[in-house]
Amino acid sequence: MSEPNIKREGFSSGLAVFFATLGSAVGLGNIWKFPYLTGANGGGAFLLIYFICIVCVGVPVMVSEFYIGRRTRKNAVGSFKVLTGKPGTPWKGIGLMGVAAAYLIMFFYSDVAGWVYFYCFKAFTGQLAGITKDAVGPLFGQVIGAGTAGQPLSAATLSPLVWQVIVMTVVGTILSMGVRGGIERITKTLMPLLFLLIIICDIRALTLPGAGKGIDFLFHVDFSKITAPVILSALGLAFFKLSLGMGTMITYGSYFTDDNHMIQTAGKVAASDTLVSMLAGLAIFPTVFSFGMEPSAGPGLLFMTIPLVFNQMPFGGILLACFFLLTCFAATTAMLSLVEVPIAYFVEELKVSRVKATVFNCVLIALVGITATLSVDSSSYLGQYKFFGKGFFDLYDYLSSNIILPLGGLCIALFVGYCNKREDIADELSNHGTLANASTVDAYRFIIRFVSPALLILVFLNSVGILKF
Ligand code: PFF
Numbered sequence: 467m468s469e470p471n472i473k474r475e476g477f478s479s480g481l482a483v484f485f486a487t488l489g490s491a492v493g494l495g496n497i498w499k500f501p502y503l504t505g506a507n508g509g510g511a512f513l514l515i516y517f518i519c520i521v522c523v524g525v526p527v528m529v530s531e532f533y534i535g536r537r538t539r540k541n542a543v544g545s546f547k548v549l550t551g552k553p554g555t556p557w558k559g560i561g562l563m564g565v566a567a568a569y570l571i572m573f574f575y576s577d578v579a580g581w582v583y584f585y586c587f588k589a590f591t592g593q594l595a596g597i598t599k600d601a602v603g604p605l606f607g608q609v610i611g612a613g614t615a616g617q618p619l620s621a622a623t624l625s626p627l628v629w630q631v632i633v634m635t636v637v638g639t640i641l642s643m644g645v646r647g648g649i650e651r652i653t654k655t656l657m658p659l660l661f662l663l664i665i666i667c668d669i670r671a672l673t674l675p676g677a678g679k680g681i682d683f684l685f686h687v688d689f690s691k692i693t694a695p696v697i698l699s700a701l702g703l704a705f706f707k708l709s710l711g712m713g714t715m716i717t718y719g720s721y722f723t724d725d726n727h728m729i730q731t732a733g734k735v736a737a738s739d740t741l742v743s744m745l746a747g748l749a750i751f752p753t754v755f756s757f758g759m760e761p762s763a764g765p766g767l768l769f770m771t772i773p774l775v776f777n778q779m780p781f782g783g784i785l786l787a788c789f790f791l792l793t794c795f796a797a798t799t800a801m802l803s804l805v806e807v808p809i810a811y812f813v814e815e816l817k818v819s820r821v822k823a824t825v826f827n828c829v830l831i832a833l834v835g836i837t838a839t840l841s842v843d844s845s846s847y848l849g850q851y852k853f854f855g856k857g858f859f860d861l862y863d864y865l866s867s868n869i870i871l872p873l874g875g876l877c878i879a880l881f882v883g884y885c886n887k888r889e890d891i892a893d894e895l896s897n898h899g900t901l902a903n904a905s906t907v908d909a910y911r912f913i914i915r916f917v918s919p920a921l922l923i924l925v926f927l928n929s930v931g932i933l934k935f
Contacts, residue, residue: 475645476721489653491739493800500743501750505761508691509683519704528732530882535719541810542713564713568807570866572831574838579797580629586790602770638828656795667749680752701925711874876922883915
């Protein structure tokens with residue numbers, strides 16, 4: 467079944483596989499989305515459910531995507547053709563849906579990444595030095611505010627658009643360098659640095675006066691807060707966090723080395739990613755409580771807390787700049803994996819050169835992404851346009867995270883669980899019999915056939931409003 471393709475690029479070593487995959491998982495999801503969703507959904511209770519989702523659904527779906535990718539050494543669409551042996555197989559719809567999800571996520575993700583780049587610039591130029599609690603909120607409003615409808619455009623209101631274009635230029639440049647020279651080189655250097663900086667940030671946050679309340683908020687499980695919407699939003703976050711349900715891990719799996727222990731890689735990536743989210747939470751919540759802010763402040767939480775933590779320490783200015791720089795890197799490595807999904811599809815299925823595919827996709831994302839940037843709040847230029855009650859930014863987020871990713875994850879679980887032979891799965895996951903992991907493979911197969919689909923059907927029915935708890 468496996469089709470070794472000598473000309474096809476891939477990662478060079480197990481370490482490169484680990485860092486590239488972790489580079490996809492770790493991103494704005496950990497530092498921006500995880501803290502604000504945890505804050506909005508009651509802290510510890512949300513966290514507990516999130517852990518369960520990662521173990522019961524996240525890791526098994528990730529292994530399934532790795533299996534599909536490495537077994538076929540193809541992109542998210544072509545892999546289904548190879549595995550079913552039918553070019554017209556309806557299962558390739560999963561891959562096409564993944565390509566669509568990659569665009570939708572990138573439209574808003576590149577906007578938030580632009581805010582991070584902008585904060586990084588402000589930090590490096592000393593504009594965040596000595597910022598006070600009262601100034602952080604208005605500053606955030608100014609950074610995201612892409613003009614007010616009816617008022618003339620100014621340089622300040624155009625800045626989020628300019629930063630979004632800068633983001634896409636950086637992503638496109640790295641991607642055009644290829645899998646090894648671009649993705650692998652960048653992720654291997656930056657991931658360890660990110661860990662280090664978050665830990666420094668944690669040490670300061672945890673020694674602020676009143677930090678204990680933040681720790682308590684994050685770890686105290688109040689079972690009364692575990693409601694159906696909390697469970698379902700934790701499941702959706704697990705998908706977004708681990709870059710699952712849209713073929714990213716199929717595409718990356720197709721670049722894996724032959725001797726990679728894929729079950730272990732999935733476990734290690736999920737554990738490290740969750741650790742980064744926890745470390746981000748441990749930096750943010752003690753600060754929130756120490757400064758008497760609201761944990762449920764929403765998407766601005768990161769931008770309003772982190773500058774305050776660093777203000778409280780020696781060399782805070784430079785450390786803050788480094789923190790935002792590394793957040794830029796985390797966002798960038800996650801975006802590399804997102805855009806790699808359509809690029810691999812264009813190159814292999816539509817026979818377009820890698821450079822042309824990269825330019826086309828990055829320009830498309832930057833252009834359509836403008837709609838997200840200009841709709842962030844309802845007073846923005848495009849803020850008044852609503853679809854099902856949501857502006858462009860929220861619509862892209864909702865459609866991708868709440869609909870396409872859970873649906874994609876469900877289809878992937880069902881496809882691997884029911885349409886692939888046990889021997890093929892065991893052969894691939896044991897590296898053609900060189901690993902003695904038969905019992906793990908059987909446990910994995912049981913979960914993918916029964917446990918993950920059951921949970922995913924619940925989340926999907928709820929997302930589309932068919933089932934309300
Ligand atoms: N996992 C990334 C994050 O948490 O920021 C976001 C993401 C990347 C989602 C790649 C989906 C994806 F395919």
